[in-house]
Amino acid sequence: MSSTPHRVPDADPRNTATIGKAVKVVGQIFTKEDLNVDGDVEGTIESHENKVTIGTTGRVQASVKAREVVIFGQVQGNVEATDKVDIRREAKLVGDITTARISIEDGALFKGSIDIRKPEPKPAVTAGAPAAPSMAPSASATVSAAAAGTPSSR
Amino acid sequence: MQLQEMLRSMFHRSGEVPVSAQAPALPSHNLSFLKPAKQQGPSARQSRGLEQFFFNLQGRVGLSILDLAGASQQNIDFLTCLGHKVYSANVLHSLEECFGTDPSGQMNPGRIEYFIRSNFDYPPETFDGALMWDSMQFMGPALLNATVARLAEIMRPKAYLLAFFTVDDKVQEVASHSFRIQDDKTILVTDRGTRRTGQVFNNRSLEKLFGNFESVKFFLTRDNLREVIIRR
Numbered sequence: 065m066s067s068t069p070h071r072v073p074d075a076d077p078r079n080t081a082t083i084g085k086a087v088k089v090v091g092q093i094f095t096k097e098d099l100n101v102d103g104d105v106e107g108t109i110e111s112h113e114n115k116v117t118i119g120t121t122g123r124v125q126a127s128v129k130a131r132e133v134v135i136f137g138q139v140q141g142n143v144e145a146t147d148k149v150d151i152r153r154e155a156k157l158v159g160d161i162t163t164a165r166i167s168i169e170d171g172a173l174f175k176g177s178i179d180i181r182k183p184e185p186k187p188a189v190t191a192g193a194p195a196a197p198s199m200a201p202s203a204s205a206t207v208s209a210a211a212a213g214t215p216s217s218r
Numbered sequence: 219m220q221l222q223e224m225l226r227s228m229f230h231r232s233g234e235v236p237v238s239a240q241a242p243a244l245p246s247h248n249l250s251f252l253k254p255a256k257q258q259g260p261s262a263r264q265s266r267g268l269e270q271f272f273f274n275l276q277g278r279v280g281l282s283i284l285d286l287a288g289a290s291q292q293n294i295d296f297l298t299c300l301g302h303k304v305y306s307a308n309v310l311h312s313l314e315e316c317f318g319t320d321p322s323g324q325m326n327p328g329r330i331e332y333f334i335r336s337n338f339d340y341p342p343e344t345f346d347g348a349l350m351w352d353s354m355q356f357m358g359p360a361l362l363n364a365t366v367a368r369l370a371e372i373m374r375p376k377a378y379l380l381a382f383f384t385v386d387d388k389v390q391e392v393a394s395h396s397f398r399i400q401d402d403k404t405i406l407v408t409d410r411g412t413r414r415t416g417q418v419f420n421n422r423s424l425e426k427l428f429g430n431f432e433s434v435k436f437f438l439t440r441d442n443l444r445e446v447i448i449r450r
Contacts, residue, residue: 166294173308174288
């Protein structure tokens with residue numbers, strides 16, 4: 065794995081992890097920062113507060129849960145985003161999508177269902193109530209291959 | 219010309235809403251219509267079939283709608299804004315993947331089964347509506363019968379299916395289009411070139427094809443399409 069982002073120009077390099085295109089991960093990935101997938105992943109990807117980008121060389125056979133999911137490559141599995149799913153022209157996605165918003169470019173191949181779920185409105189903060197704790201992501205990457213194998217070069 | 223005039227008069231009698239001046243009709247059947255891959259932008263046109271389809275669903279939310287034209291932003295936006303869940307697949311892409319471009323290749327039972335499993339692998343009575351658009355006219359008889367039988371299984375009773383068929387039963391090739399929903403009675407149609415038809419259709423053959431469904435209703439349009447609403 066490298067931490068050099070090259071897929072998302074506006075990503076902050078300090079807060080983005082990348083699975084390089086020669087890397088295969090089998091297992092569960094949890095991350096508290098943005099994640100670019102240019103290699104292979106089998107299992108699950110979870111990054112609840114952040115963005116997951118499947119690059120053009122990315123091949124994912126996994127369920128993906130994130131705040132935002134951008135797909136340029138191939139995904140087979142369900143995708144769940146609290147904010148937005150963005151499927152680009154070259155992408156191929158087979159699986160069910162649950163999201164608040166979706167963008168899909170003409171030419172993208174998609175087979176599955178789309179369920180739009182708007183986020184529930186946050187309860188009004190009453191005067192004198194304690195402030196919500198900060199949800200700032202940790203500076204460190206927490207990508208782990210937990211289940212069936214470790215990252216390996218192909 | 220006489221035939222066109224006759225069709226036009228039939229169409230006005232059936233209450234078809236004229237296409238607006240900003241939305242030119244698609245080319246009628248002539249030699250140029252059969253030439254492949256005319257690169258032109260989308261044209262908007264009224265669709266009585268689509269209007270009827272949404273009229274039948276109105277007042278209900280949370281329905282499951284199957285759109286088999288491939289995923290498009292407009293269709294997804296329109297259907298999800300109505301509060302429905304969209305199931306998407308691209309049948310024409312799958313047809314080419316399974317059988318190539320020649321409908322005569324659509325007789326292999328194993329491939330037909332694979333096609334059905336790839337596109338219609340849903341539990342019984344899943345859908346409240348299905349949008350087939352013009353894809354059925356590119357299926358050969360065996361494949362089409364299997365597809366219709368499977369649709370009958372996965373659609374709920376009283377669900378509606380919208381399909382388009384070319385009126386001219388003499389042509390070997392017909393234009394294939396992409397369809398984008400602009401509003402509940404208007405579609406944006408883009409020519410995607412021509413394909414060989416799987417078989418010819420007339421009202422009688424369509425009624426026979428959907429014999430297991432409750433009703434079949436036809437709308438003849440000025441661009442030589444039969445828009446067909448079928449009730450499960």
